[in-house]
Amino acid sequence: MLMIYLSLLLGLLIFSSSSKHLLVTLLSLEFLILLLFSLLMYSNHMSMMNAFTFLSITVCEGALGLSVLVSLVRSSGSDQVQFLNE
Numbered sequence: 528m529l530m531i532y533l534s535l536l537l538g539l540l541i542f543s544s545s546s547k548h549l550l551v552t553l554l555s556l557e558f559l560i561l562l563l564f565s566l567l568m569y570s571n572h573m574s575m576m577n578a579f580t581f582l583s584i585t586v587c588e589g590a591l592g593l594s595v596l597v598s599l600v601r602s603s604g605s606d607q608v609q610f611l612n613e
Contacts, residue, residue: 528569535562549599549606553592560585 538559545551564581567573573581600606 531562531566531569535559535566538562547607547609549596549608552608553589553596556592557585557589560588 538555542552542555542559545555564578564585567581568578596606
């Protein structure tokens with residue numbers, strides 16, 4: 528359980544420090560979502576139906592993030608967030 532909490536803090540640190548590249552930000556968000564899922568499953572606060580719903584919403588969030596990444600790379604040629612202001 529301590530390892531999950533340490534990984535959660537590490538994921539939050541990576542998410543807060545990676546503001547230049549969209550890909551790193553999306554990967555750290557997915558890491559945080561999977562840690563949250565494992566934390567909820569470990570603590571037995573989630574039934575099987577809620578787990579499938581949570582994972583479905585997570586997949587939709589990942590697909591939306593990838594579509595934003597692809598459109599950013601096609602329009603600017605890079606995944607740097609500084610190109611969003613132009």
